[in-house]
Amino acid sequence: MKRLFPHPYLSLTLIALWFLLVNQLKIGSLVMAIILGTVIPLVTAAWWPNRPRVRHPFRLAAYVILVLWDVIVANFQVARIVLFMPRDRIRSNWVTIPLDLTSPEAISLLAGTITMTPGTVTSDISACGRALLVHSLHAPDPGAVRDEIKSRYEARLKRIFE
Amino acid sequence: MTFALALDLFLSAILIGGGLFALVGSYGLLRLPRPMQRLHAPTKATTVGVGAALVVSALDLAGQGQVSWQEGLITLFLLLTAPISALFLAKTLILRGEADPNLPDPGTGQPWATLAEERPDP
Numbered sequence: 001m002k003r004l005f006p007h008p009y010l011s012l013t014l015i016a017l018w019f020l021l022v023n024q025l026k027i028g029s030l031v032m033a034i035i036l037g038t039v040i041p042l043v044t045a046a047w048w049p050n051r052p053r054v055r056h057p058f059r060l061a062a063y064v065i066l067v068l069w070d071v072i073v074a075n076f077q078v079a080r081i082v083l084f085m086p087r088d089r090i091r092s093n094w095v096t097i098p099l100d101l102t103s104p105e106a107i108s109l110l111a112g113t114i115t116m117t118p119g120t121v122t123s124d125i126s127a128c129g130r131a132l133l134v135h136s137l138h139a140p141d142p143g144a145v146r147d148e149i150k151s152r153y154e155a156r157l158k159r160i161f162e
Numbered sequence: 163m164t165f166a167l168a169l170d171l172f173l174s175a176i177l178i179g180g181g182l183f184a185l186v187g188s189y190g191l192l193r194l195p196r197p198m199q200r201l202h203a204p205t206k207a208t209t210v211g212v213g214a215a216l217v218v219s220a221l222d223l224a225g226q227g228q229v230s231w232q233e234g235l236i237t238l239f240l241l242l243t244a245p246i247s248a249l250f251l252a253k254t255l256i257l258r259g260e261a262d263p264n265l266p267d268p269g270t271g272q273p274w275a276t277l278a279e280e281r282p283d284p
Contacts, residue, residue: 017235020231020232020234020235021232021235023230023231023232071209071210071213072210075183075209075210078190078202078203079183079186082186082187082189082190082193082194082203083186083189087193087194087195090194090199092196092198092199092262094262094264094265094266095266096266096267096268096269098269098270111245111249112241112242112245112246114245115205115244115245115248115249116205116209116241116244116245119202121198121201121202121205121248121249121252122245122248122249122252123198123249123252123253123255123256123261124249124252124253124256124274124275124276125274125275126268126270126272126273126274126275127268127272127273127274127275127278128270128271128272130268130270130272131268131269131270133265133266133268133274135198135201135202135252135261135262137199137202
């Protein structure tokens with residue numbers, strides 16, 4: 001059973017996703033969903049050696065809502081900078097974020113969050129995977145950007161995953 | 163004023179707002195001077211533009227008594243893929259030396275992955 005379904009949650013997610021895609025409940029869709037839910041985890045198992053552990057799924061849901069809210073706020077901030085700030089007053093800066101997270105899934109999620117939220121884009125990771133390179137559109141004080149990312153997002157992800 | 167008309171007006175307002183954000187995203191691409199800065203405008207302003215269109219699509223169907231989950235799926239795929247394309251654009255800029263110079267030190271004793279000596283063959 002474990003060999004046929006190395007990632008049971010991934011299989012269930014794929015089955016649910018297939019039903020959302022076809023948007024109707026039919027027995028044929030169920031057969032297709034089960035085929036996909038079996039084959040895709042098997043084919044991609046080499047890249048998922050360990051099962052990602054989500055310790056607090058409800059906190060993860062709360063995190064997603066927080067990020068969606070921040071994405072909306074981010075849009076207003078970036079729009080204001082793009083429209084009204086004189087070009088020579090935009091202080092773009094690189095910011096290094098030292099990582100306390102170790103799980104690859106958590107780091108990917110943090111990197112994605114940074115890209116989607118206020119004026120920051122994840123640009124690279126250090127070769128050892130313990131620091132992220134972030135480009136900030138307007139950051140007169142790079143240290144404040146680093147502290148906010150660490151306290152607002154990384155601390156929450158650490159509680160969810162580790 | 164009927165409920166249907168009020169809903170239509172409300173949805174139109176969201177659509178126009180979303181369209182304005184998408185426009186700002188494209189305008190940012192023109193106005194910002196440096197390549198790394200230009201990366202910011204489309205990764206964000208367009209998310210709300212597309213997001214607004216999706217919310218309107220779902221609510222409009224809901225107003226006609228139908229439930230559609232596909233808008234939720236599109237949102238999910240958008241949130242999963244947008245950061246990846248932005249990351250690869252940034253890595254390309256860094257590798258080609260077109261990003262802002264003077265990258266900070268990673269502080270871990272190892273270089274940034276894009277500039278590390280041992281890269282797998284492309």
